[in-house]
Amino acid sequence: MIAGLYRAGDSPLHRTGAGTKLLALVLFGTLLLSVASPIVAAGGLLLVLGLYLAAGFGARIFLAQLRPVALVLVLLALAQLWLSTPSEALLLVLRFAALVLAAGLVTLTTRTADLVASLERRLSPLARLGLDVGKISLAVSLAIRFIPAVGQIAAEVREAQIARGRRPSPVSLVVPLIVRLLKMADEIAEAIDARS
Template identity: 40%
Template sequence: MLTGLDIEGDTPLHRAPARAKLVGLFVAAVGLFLVSSPFLLGAAAIVAAGLYASTGIAPREAIRRVRFVLITVLLVAAANYLFHSAADALAVLFRLSALVLLAAAVTATTTISAFMDEITLMLRPLERFGLVRAADVSLAVGLVLRFAPEILARYADIREAHRARGLPVRPLGVLVPLVILTLRDADTIALAIDARGFRR
């Protein structure tokens, strides 16, 4: 069973405080959307790729983690090329790619518990006004980070099972059992959370 998206390591990014990484990611995201030059955004994408590679993650695993998101980025860039210009398409491609790679680097070097702790602390002021429940939000984020790779792995298992049986791999034939298994796990997790009194 997968344990999460973070990987063990002793790189500078691993040693950096979780809060500093989250704030840095937010600042970088704002900065990327304020810049429109494809050259500067291309340089930012190269830096982000280098930072992601510096986490020590295996190349094949690194590509697997961001593959689907980057394909979506390519589609968005293609749409911009068709309806706007090549410069706009390159800007979108480099901007979103840099953001995806930076987020992947932060996720790979930050434990789920650290994410949950920081989210709880950041939402405490809103909790005082009765707007949110900080612990519930952090728990939801932690569950997403914990089980996202497992859902992807289960999708791959179902697809391979179809191929092993000689069945055509159709999206509906894969997604239906995936949704059923995921909902079943969600019920089990909800019961476990309530049994342990994590939510008030």
């Protein structure tokens, strides 16, 4: 199963309820995606950086969250430069980085059990429609944790290749990364089935 990403702390962000953080994440993402301004996206990224500092996480943890998705950010920027304008490429990278870091901050400051419990409470009215709220809340909380976990897996694959004397490249990284992600998806599916 996914290793715990939570880091204990006593900051105001750690003490904030899981439901409040999830709602803030949704609102932040909606605002970030609805405003097509690189300046606003840069402001959002700076806000997230400030929240990392307020939570007691230094630049090392901030960069550790961003480093695994750096290759994806570069590829997205190059694709956007090819298909669109430099301004659009910058906007996409800033948005993506801010969202990844915001989701990472939620997982760093919130226990998974608290995320699942909060989602179950918020989604409980859907149980009347015959939906399995427990499974839905578990799937959503795992999806929130998925981005930082993908980055962690990519870093592990890259380190393993370096340890074997191979020079990592995007092509040699993709296959083992996909295999590990599929294995993780199976484990997640088993966890969801075991919960029912």
